[in-house]
Every structure is written in C-alpha cells, then in structure tokens.
Amino acid sequence: MLKKLLLSALLAPILSHGVLAQNQTQSEIAMKIESLLSKMTLEEKIGQLNQYTARWEMTGPAPTGSSEQELLEEIKNGKVGSMLNVTGAEATMKAQKLAVENTRLGIPLIFGYDVIHGYKTMFPIPLATASSWDPSAAELSAHVAAVEAAASGIQWTFAPMVDISRDARWGRVMEGAGEDPYLGTKMATAQVRGFQGNNLSADNTIAACAKHFAAYGFVEAGRDYNTVDISEYTLQNVVLPPFKAAVDAGVATLMNSFNVIGGIPSTANPHLLRDILKGEWGFDGFVVSDWNSIGEIKNHGVAPDLKEAARLAIIAGSDMDMEGYAYLPFLKQLVEEGLVDEALIDDAARRVLRVKFELGLFDDPYKYSKLDEKGLILNEENLKAAREVAKKSIVLLKNENNLLPLKKAGQKIAVIGDLADDKDSPIGSWRAQAITGSAVSLLEGIENAVEDQSSVVFERGPVFISNEPQFTQHLQYNETDPSGIEEAVELAKEMDVVVLALGENCFQTGEGRSQTDITLKGYQQELLEAVCEVNKNVVVVLMNGRPLVINWMAEHVPAIVEAWHLGSEAGNAIADVLFGDYNPAGKLTVSFPRSVGQCPIYYNHFSTGRAADTGTVFWSHYTDESNDPLFPFGYGLSYTTFDYSDLNLSAGEITADQKLKVSVVVKNTGVFDGEEVVQLYVQDLYGSIARPVKELKGFEKIFLKAGESKTVEFELGAADLAFFGVDKTWKAEPGNFNLWVGTNSQSGLKGAFKLK
Numbered sequence: 001m002l003k004k005l006l007l008s009a010l011l012a013p014i015l016s017h018g019v020l021a022q023n024q025t026q027s028e029i030a031m032k033i034e035s036l037l038s039k040m041t042l043e044e045k046i047g048q049l050n051q052y053t054a055r056w057e058m059t060g061p062a063p064t065g066s067s068e069q070e071l072l073e074e075i076k077n078g079k080v081g082s083m084l085n086v087t088g089a090e091a092t093m094k095a096q097k098l099a100v101e102n103t104r105l106g107i108p109l110i111f112g113y114d115v116i117h118g119y120k121t122m123f124p125i126p127l128a129t130a131s132s133w134d135p136s137a138a139e140l141s142a143h144v145a146a147v148e149a150a151a152s153g154i155q156w157t158f159a160p161m162v163d164i165s166r167d168a169r170w171g172r173v174m175e176g177a178g179e180d181p182y183l184g185t186k187m188a189t190a191q192v193r194g195f196q197g198n199n200l201s202a203d204n205t206i207a208a209c210a211k212h213f214a215a216y217g218f219v220e221a222g223r224d225y226n227t228v229d230i231s232e233y234t235l236q237n238v239v240l241p242p243f244k245a246a247v248d249a250g251v252a253t254l255m256n257s258f259n260v261i262g263g264i265p266s267t268a269n270p271h272l273l274r275d276i277l278k279g280e281w282g283f284d285g286f287v288v289s290d291w292n293s294i295g296e297i298k299n300h301g302v303a304p305d306l307k308e309a310a311r312l313a314i315i316a317g318s319d320m321d322m323e324g325y326a327y328l329p330f331l332k333q334l335v336e337e338g339l340v341d342e343a344l345i346d347d348a349a350r351r352v353l354r355v356k357f358e359l360g361l362f363d364d365p366y367k368y369s370k371l372d373e374k375g376l377i378l379n380e381e382n383l384k385a386a387r388e389v390a391k392k393s394i395v396l397l398k399n400e401n402n403l404l405p406l407k408k409a410g411q412k413i414a415v416i417g418d419l420a421d422d423k424d425s426p427i428g429s430w431r432a433q434a435i436t437g438s439a440v441s442l443l444e445g446i447e448n449a450v451e452d453q454s455s456v457v458f459e460r461g462p463v464f465i466s467n468e469p470q471f472t473q474h475l476q477y478n479e480t481d482p483s484g485i486e487e488a489v490e491l492a493k494e495m496d497v498v499v500l501a502l503g504e505n506c507f508q509t510g511e512g513r514s515q516t517d518i519t520l521k522g523y524q525q526e527l528l529e530a531v532c533e534v535n536k537n538v539v540v541v542l543m544n545g546r547p548l549v550i551n552w553m554a555e556h557v558p559a560i561v562e563a564w565h566l567g568s569e570a571g572n573a574i575a576d577v578l579f580g581d582y583n584p585a586g587k588l589t590v591s592f593p594r595s596v597g598q599c600p601i602y603y604n605h606f607s608t609g610r611a612a613d614t615g616t617v618f619w620s621h622y623t624d625e626s627n628d629p630l631f632p633f634g635y636g637l638s639y640t641t642f643d644y645s646d647l648n649l650s651a652g653e654i655t656a657d658q659k660l661k662v663s664v665v666v667k668n669t670g671v672f673d674g675e676e677v678v679q680l681y682v683q684d685l686y687g688s689i690a691r692p693v694k695e696l697k698g699f700e701k702i703f704l705k706a707g708e709s710k711t712v713e714f715e716l717g718a719a720d721l722a723f724f725g726v727d728k729t730w731k732a733e734p735g736n737f738n739l740w741v742g743t744n745s746q747s748g749l750k751g752a753f754k755l756k
C-alpha cells in the first residue's frame with residue numbers, strides 16, 4: 001500500500017502537468033522568437049550557440065586568470081548561450097545575472113548538467129533501473145532527479161542516454177537500457193516524461209537530452225571513443241528507435257556522439273541530423289555537441305582545422321558547441337566569406353531560443369534559482385522513491401534449495417567483502433552532486449533488517465581498490481596483498497550463511513572506463529573460492545555496472561543476486577530482497593557472456609548462414625566456448641515459480657490492417673506472491689534483409705498472489721512487424737512469423753502466424 005501511495009504522491013506532479021496547459025502556446029513562442037531574432041546581431045546569434053563549462057566556483061568572484069576573465073567578459077558580452085557544470089541556486093543565480101544584466105538583449109543562459117540517475121538523491125544506474133522492466137520506475141527516477149536539479153538552478157540535463165550496447169567491455173553500458181531497441185524505446189520515453197513532465201515551464205521539470213546521437217554504443221571492441229562502422233540497416237533498426245521514441249515524447253534536445261559512423265563524424269553528419277532527425281522526424285529542439293566533438297572532427301581527420309570543423313558541423317545540423325571553441329571564433333567569418341548561409345545560424349539560434357522560452361526563462365530568468373533548495377533535495381520522500389526503484393532493479397540470478405530469502409532472526413550471518421562495507425561505490429558512476437560515501441551500504445542494510453544486529457558479523461577480506469577512486473583517474477586494484485582471506489574463511493566456518501559482496505567499484509564503469517577483462521578484479525575470485533570451500537550457504541551479492549564473466553560463481557554458488565550500483569538506498573533495497581520483504585522480479589536487459597571473447601553478444605542476433613551444429617567444424621561457433629550467454633536477455637528468477645499455459649492466437653494469419661491477439665495464462669505455482677515480466681518475442685522468418693532470430697515486441701509486468709492465475713494479452717499488427725528493409729523504407733513484409741511468450745528470451749510457449 002505504501003508503495004502505491006508513495007508512487008502516486010511522487011508521480012502526481014507529473015500527472016498534474018498532464019492537465020496543466022503550457023502557459024504559453026507554441027505560436028506565441030514562435031512569435032517571440034522571431035521578434036527577438038530580428039533584433040539580434042550575427043554575433044549575438046552565434047553567442048547562443050556557444051556553451052562553456054564552469055571554470056570557477058560561481059559563488060565566488062571570477063578569478064583574474066586570463067581564461068576566466070575572458071570567459072567572464074564573453075558572458076557579459078552575449079557570447080555565451082549556455083553553461084554546464086554550474087550547480088546550485090546561488091551559483092546559477094550569479095552566473096545568470098552576468099548574462100541578463102550585462103548583455104544588450106538580456107537573453108538568459110541555460111544551465112546544463114549530467115543528471116543521469118539522480119541529482120543528490122541517487123537512484124540506481126540506468127542499466128539497473130531498466131532491469132526493473134518498469135517504465136514508471138524509470139519515470140519516477142527521472143522526475144525526482146528533475147525536482148532536485150531544478151531546485152538547484154539546473155534547467156537542462158544531459159540525459160537520458162539511450163545508446164543501445166551489446167558489449168560489456170564498454171564502460172558506458174551502465175548508463176543505458178541495454179541491448180534491446182524495444183525496451184530501449186520504453187525506457188527512453190519514460191525518462192523524457194520524468195524529466196520534462198508535460199510542461200517545461202513548470203518549476204519541477206527540466207529539459208532532457210537524448211544522447212549520444214548516434215551509435216556510440218557500437219564502438220569497436222567496446223573501447224570508448226573508438227570507431228563505429230555499422231550499416232544503415234543496423235542504424236535504423238537497432239540504434240535509432242530509442243532516439244525516435246525520445247523525439248516522439250517531446251525531448252527538448254539531443255547530443256551528438258563522439259564517434260564516426262562509416263567514417264563520418266556524427267557531429268558532422270547531415271544524414272543523421274538533417275535528413276533523419278530534423279527532416280523525417282521533424283525535431284524542433286536543438287542538438288548540442290558532446291564535449292569538443294566539433295573540435296574532434298579535426299582529430300578524426302575530416303577537417304584540416306577548427307574553422308572547417310565548424311563549417312561542417314553547422315551545415316550538418318549541430319546547433320550548439322560544447323567546449324569546442326569552434327563556433328564562437330569562426331562562424332561569423334564563415335558567414336562573411338559566404339561559406340555558411342546565415343539562415344543556418346538563424347535556425348540554430350531559433351532552436352536554442354525555443355527551448356529557453358519553453359522553460360520560461362524569458363518570463364523569469366532566475367526562476368530555477370529561487371526555489372527552496374533545502375526542502376526538495378535528499379528528503380525522506382525522495383529516498384523512499386530511490387529505495388522503491390532500487391529493489392525493483394534487482395535481478396535474482398540463482399537461488400538453489402531456496403537458500404533465499406534469509407531469516408531476520410535465528411540465523412548467524414557473515415557479511416564479507418570490501419564492497420559490503422562500501423558506502424560510496426553503490427552511488428554509481430555519473431553521480432552529479434551526490435555526497436561522497438552517502439549510500440546505505442550492504443552491511444548497513446542487513447544490520448537494519450535483522451532483529452538482532454549481533455547475529456551479523458562483518459569481515460572485509462582483502463582490500464579491493466588501493467587508491468581513492470575519482471571520476472577522472474584510473475583505479476588501482478589490490479593485487480599484492482591477499483590478507484583478509486583467512487579471517488573471512490574463519491568467520492565463514494562459524495556462520496549459518498555468508499553474504500559475500502563482489503563485483504566492481506563504480507568507477508570501473510562510466511565514461512572512459514572500458515575493460516578487456518570483465519572477470520572479478522583483485523582478490524575477489526580467491527576470496528569467493530576460499531569462502532565456498534568452508535560454507536555451502538553462500539549468497540553472492542553482485543554490485544557492478546556491466547555484465548561480468550562469473551562462470552565459476554554460477555556453477556558453485558547456490559544464490560546470486562545481481563544488485564548493480566543501486567544508489568543512495570542500495571543496502572536497504574538489497575536487504576528488502578535478501579530477507580523477502582520484496583520478492584525480486586528484475587530481468588536482465590544485457591546478456592551475460594561466458595567469456596569476453598564472445599563480446600559483442602546479444603539475443604536479437606541474425607541467424608548467419610551456418611547456425612546449425614553440423615558435427616563438423618564448418619558452422620558458426622567457437623572451438624573453446626559455447627555461443628550462448630551465461631545468463632540471457634530477459635532472464636531473472638523469483639522466490640516463487642510461474643507456469644505458462646494456454647497460448648492462444650486469435651488467427652493463423654492477418655492482413656496488414658488486422659491485429660493478431662495473443663494470450664497466455666500465467667500461474668503463480670509457488671508459495672510467495674510475486675511479479676513476473678511476461679515477454680513476447682517475434683521472429684520474422686525471412687525478409688528483404690536478414691532478420692533477427694528473435695525480437696522483443698511486448699512485455700507486461702504482472703503481480704500474482706501465490707496460486708493465482710492471470711490471462712495476459714498482447715496485440716500484434718503490421719506496425720509492430722515493420723522494419724527498415726532493402727528498399728530503405730519502414731514497413732512489414734508479408735511472410736511467416738514465429739512468436740514466443742515466456743519468462744526470458746531463451747524460453748516460452750511457441751506459436752506461428754502469417755502476415756498476408
């Protein structure tokens with residue numbers, strides 16, 4: 001009941017926005033933009049396209065260093081349209097005054113910031129929230145983040161990150177929703193709605209930014225910032241759908257990606273930006289470059305200098321230059337030399353002004369800096385929401401002999417591992433203004449849950465990381481001092497059950513954090529095997545930001561809980577699951593490889609021409625590993641069990657204008673009430689281009705009391721079967737289809753139908 005009350009209370013502002021009309025219509029805004037644009041000089045228009053990061057604590061006097069002094073003057077002279085990394089009501093107020101009170105036209109700045117999974121109250125990393133398969137959870141996470149960010153003077157977040165990724169080596173897999181475009185569209189829509197509500201001018205909504213446009217998740221070898229070389233078909237069918245969903249949801253901005261696609265930098269790609277985004281999709285917001293991605297057009301070898309890079313980027317449709325120092329110095333010259341049409345500058349400036357008007361910044365430039373910063377941030381209500389989302393994000397990977405749930409009394413519990421006591425790593429990478437070390441640790445969560453804290457004993461085991469992790473520097477794993485293993489083993493011998501925290505420090509994932517080795521670092525594997533040697537009742541709590549290779553663990557450990565980096569309330573949420581106060585229902589949105597050599601590995605792959613084992617070596621396989629993941633997309637267990645029966649299709653064939661109704665009966669056959677994510681997969685048996693062996697086309701999360709049954713229904717029509725085919729149009733092609741309804745991507749009741 002609390003959950004429903006809490007969620008309705010927290011979602012109410014969003015719902016109210018649904019009925020609050022925008023306090024200015026689009027046509028009124030359009031008129032205001034044109035009127036303002038007509039007064040602006042070319043320099044002032046270009047100034048709107050220039051974004052700088054904060055260089056000094058805005059709450060203090062601008063330092064006199066030349067670059068800071070120069071920046072100060074540029075803000076006052078209308079040469080800066082936006083700043084990022086200025087945070088707090090006071091700092092944003094000061095910076096805003098610099099622009100509004102000194103520039104000729106008083107055009108306000110827009111302040112952007114990376115509010116990815118919380119501002120100060122930290123929610124689970126996006127990959128975790130996606131594992132809830134609950135768009136309302138993603139919306140709630142974004143909404144609370146928006147409330148806290150807006151109360152801190154931030155009007156724009158560089159989120160949601162909607163990059164599809166199939167490669168666990170890439171550090172930024174933690175930041176998105178995983179490997180599937182259908183689930184990605186649902187999460188993208190939910191996050192845009194959570195950040196923006198239905199009224200950008202409201203005090204508790206902020207502009208969102210779908211990023212990174214596009215295909216950043218396809219970097220070769222999972223190495224960050226690396227080359228991307230994918231086909232138009234993969235771009236259209238896999239990469240773009242979440243971006244299209246964000247645009248359809250009204251996202252105010254997009255951000256370029258650093259990478260090339262087939263040799264063309266995304267920042268200078270007119271096909272992406274003009275043809276698709278602003279043309280076909282009709283996007284009327286603005287595109288901000290990623291950090292110096294305009295300048296990096298040079299590094300890609302596509303421009304000899306910054307001036308040419310600026311020309312290519314503005315012509316391609318990149319509207320705002322983040323920290324590239326390309327637009328401000330060169331655009332005027334390019335226009336005067338006839339190399340860039342001033343109409344392009346007008347279009348870019350118009351887009352930026354539109355978002356500023358929609359945010360209400362012209363009505364009151366200081367509105368976001370005048371909110372009660374104290375009461376809205378890191379309050380009990382927000383922490384409760386974080387705990388709600390966190391527990392829904394947990395995936396139960398294994399639970400042999402029903403070792404879980406644990407008892408709150410009458411069990412001696414060893415809690416082991418450096419990560420168990422870590423109050424910082426659960427906050428996750430991309431942590432905005434989170435307070436360092438402010439998360440509830442796993443140990444604290446367990447101690448909060450049990451009746452008698454003396455029944456819980458902690459042993460750290462070997463130290464995991466030997467330096468103080470920072471966002472910008474490399475981690476040093478302890479690989480020289482195994483001390484701590486003996487003490488952990490001695491404790492494990494005496495206790496009824498061991499909860500062993502293993503996984504990753506949060507700065508093993510995030511930007512610039514790709515790894516070639518995705519096994520357990522440091523002495524974690526040694527600790528795991530030593531503890532398992534002396535106690536058979538081991539529960540591993542995995543705290544990580546990417547899929548890991550955990551084959552030994554999967555074979556030898558009776559219970560494994562995938563707990564990701566769950567944010568401020570991590571320990572309490574994990575304890576809710578460990579002790580059965582919440583029956584876990586999360587499902588993986590990324591495949592867990594058996595070996596990093598399988599990466600990229602994903603469920604919605606093509607068949608290839610040699611999929612079948614022919615008994616010879618001449619088929620698509622490895623000689624030293626299976627093709628299958630250790631845990632597949634859509635996989636997750638519960639404390640109860642679910643039975644699927646009575647799959648029914650309303651017809652054996654449909655025409656393009658008909659709908660196929662698919663139903664299945666799901667029964668809770670266990671003793672715990674619980675939720676199940678019922679998943680619908682479809683296979684298009686043949687098409688004008690190769691089609692995936694399976695594609696998620698629907699899911700529904702249901703709650704069933706023990707013994708209860710429910711009929712779950714889906715509908716499929718031509719639109720659901722459409723894809724971007726060889727004639728480069730989106731449509732469903734007639735033919736035969738298989739479908740499955742089940743509990744993950746590797747199982748389910750199978751049906752077939754024909755599209756005529």
Ligand code: GLC
Pocket residue numbers: 084114158211290291511
């Ligand atoms: C970073 C990231 C991007 C982020 C931006 C501003 O390099 O790629 O996601 O929003 O710079 O911090």
